Amino acid sequence: MQSWDNIVQTAQLGTEKRQPAAPPEPSLAEAVSAVQQHPDIDREEKFLQSAALVFNFRQCGRLPISYTGDGLQPAPAEELVHCSPAAHQALKDIFIFESPGLLALWLQQAAEKQKIARPEVLPVLLDTARQQRVLRPMIAPVLGRRGKWLAQFNPDWQFTTDLPDDELWDTGSPQQRKQVLLRTAQSDPAKALQWLKDTWGKENAAARTELLKDLPPSLFEADLPWLESLLGDKSQKVKDEAIKILQRIPASSLVQRYWELLKSCFQIKVEKKMLGLSSRKILDYNEPESFDPGIFKLGINKINTSGSKNGITENTMVIYQMMQFIPPHYWESYFGESAEEIFTLFSKDEFVEGLLPGIGLALSKHPDEKWATIFAKDERRYFHDILPVLTGKMREEYIIRNFPHSADLVIRFLTEQQQEEWSLEVTRVFMQYAANNHYTCNRGFFNKHIHLLPIRIAGELDKFSADDEYSKKGWTEIAGYVLQLLSIKSQTLQAFQQ
Template structure:
């Protein structure tokens, strides 16, 4: 309607600069406008507002409203589990309001273990929290029960609560959903997961194939080898690289056997005469072979050294040792791990770390202990990843001892931050005694992240960890109060489902 456009222009520019045209509007509208304009007691602005009101109503008359079909409401299914207690619900409210995500995770774990579900009023809040924190989505879907499933129909962002079957998700989901379904099935039924992968392989693109192979990382089985060897013939280098990484994890794969045989031919121990031929001694001989042409039987090996301390052929041998199961060398030399490692000190020390990497890759506990024994505890910092192969009590004892002596403390602290269980009182004491001395570095964020590991029993001792510097001591006093609050919330969370 032209009259309405004129109204808009006048509203934007003002009645002085852009008065309404005399013939604005048609028919009955012109008559109404004439009547308004004839009222002498109205100024131009008031006339304009009345004209605009009339024009708007004329414009709206006869317009059909939008039609929304009446929704077919289906009630949520009845819950099969009881709701959590009022006390537990209040604890969750406190955690959600204060943004204590690790404690929210703990609450979810305790709720599931107690076979309870969250009260209805907190279901939307938890669903919204899970949008940002993908790692808690399975737990949130569980504690939200049937009501959470029902609500997900009205918000696409909550669809993670739908209990679509794993196989259906594998066939119809997006890439992330299919990766997650494959990983879960791999943990539950490795053979079926492999069948899924083989079945969809011809239809999947190279990027998807590489991503799916990554879901098998750390869980390779001998039965996977034919499929993985076939993947080495793919055109995509990304797919080849992913298959090589998996084959390197299997001690019995053809690739690893080729590595071991090639390395074994280059490293030997020979008996030689000594003291004018009156006695003999054993000597290690290392003869790195010339760098071969690239061949499938040595896939995954780099032929050019990135380190000036290693010639190309030495770097090739280093990689072969790194990807060879340590048990091979025990058979090859007929010696113990300690005896073998002692040969790789001194002039041959450049290969020592390759054995450490192999011990970590193939989870050789006896070799990890042997490396510690040969290198000495003071030098073990560079081999910290091997600590995870030792029994947990032994790992903990080493971390406590190192922190107490301030030996390689940062590396030991990083290990404690990835600890798979709650810290013991002694471990917590050593960790906090170390971090409290640097409150500007180890802030509240650190303690929030580690709160599920820190035992509540440490609360009475927190003030005792105050650093000597007055400024640092004041910072720690504030941190100690905040940490005490966190630990009391943790205690409430732990006790919320004890009734």
């Protein structure tokens, strides 16, 4: 429109140099002329009034945009039933409190009962899935057919798909291919391994590294030589990921190499006492003067111990590292002794006793409940890595006994590795700790982990109090907030039980 172009040019040059030319449109020219000839307004005002006239004339004369694409198809009918009004209200309350823990609980309950979210909250759920990738697998089942239909209108929401896993593996995004590989590794390991081998030569180093991450060691038991061949990969990151998996496979050449080196360092000897009238078994430890340099390319690191005051050498640290990957029952076969006797032999020598945590670390990679139980009975030391192996009452007792001096480690296990709800006894110990540490056990902490707390603790919150007056007020506010979260948790569970 020529008149509007004149306005823009005048704005760029300034009203001191020129005024807009007369519009060519007759109906507009008369009005602009009246403004320009008005004796009581200055040049700037004339320009602004003229611009307003031209702008409105331009807007009124513009035709609306017409849609020329295909007609919009309505959302398909749902196959599953929407959640109840009570469950819907619980979800809305969860969004208000922004609690990932309660949202995960709600999504789990909905999936178990085969219920889907109501249409009003679908945009919020899709936005949540966009921001929190970890929740996507849990959110997708409750979106229903309408949620997947709605996702097509926003590129940021298009993480859901109805494509079969085979097609996703061939055409999906790197993230989708990774997820489908992990799923298939659990349901059909042979198929997942074949996929990996077929695509290996087509991927760059970064993609190969990402594909290897988090894969279960059992996936490679059918073709261990192929995994071991990756030790010769050009990418160091690929080799590092392959080493991490091989260290968790007892039959791998890597673990066997560690074991051969370790066996040469430990022997059981019989020591005579009382002029030969009695004897006892002792653990004889002899570390080599040096190790084959090749071992330092296979997951073992050189650690400088020059500042150590307890006699620990670099070679001792090499041995300690290798012990972390040896299945504990190997020691029984090698020494011909029971697990209890071997633990005792290690404990008798002050120096060798320092290597015991190495076996404890091995339990996290090669679980053995018998060995874990033996470690748990040691009341002098805390072995954090046996917690995932312990079960039931034994784990609970071990946590409670060691909580006062290892709270940070225990809480990390409870929040990162334990999926089931805490027992009431463990929760009581934790809540007393939280009362004195409300800066770390704050609203954000409880928002994230409230689903792990039993609802029954709500009736006992007034029993927990900070030791100093300064902390009491802060804890009182946190306790009130926890009570609200527990109320929503109760509301959620009841809504899905009806």
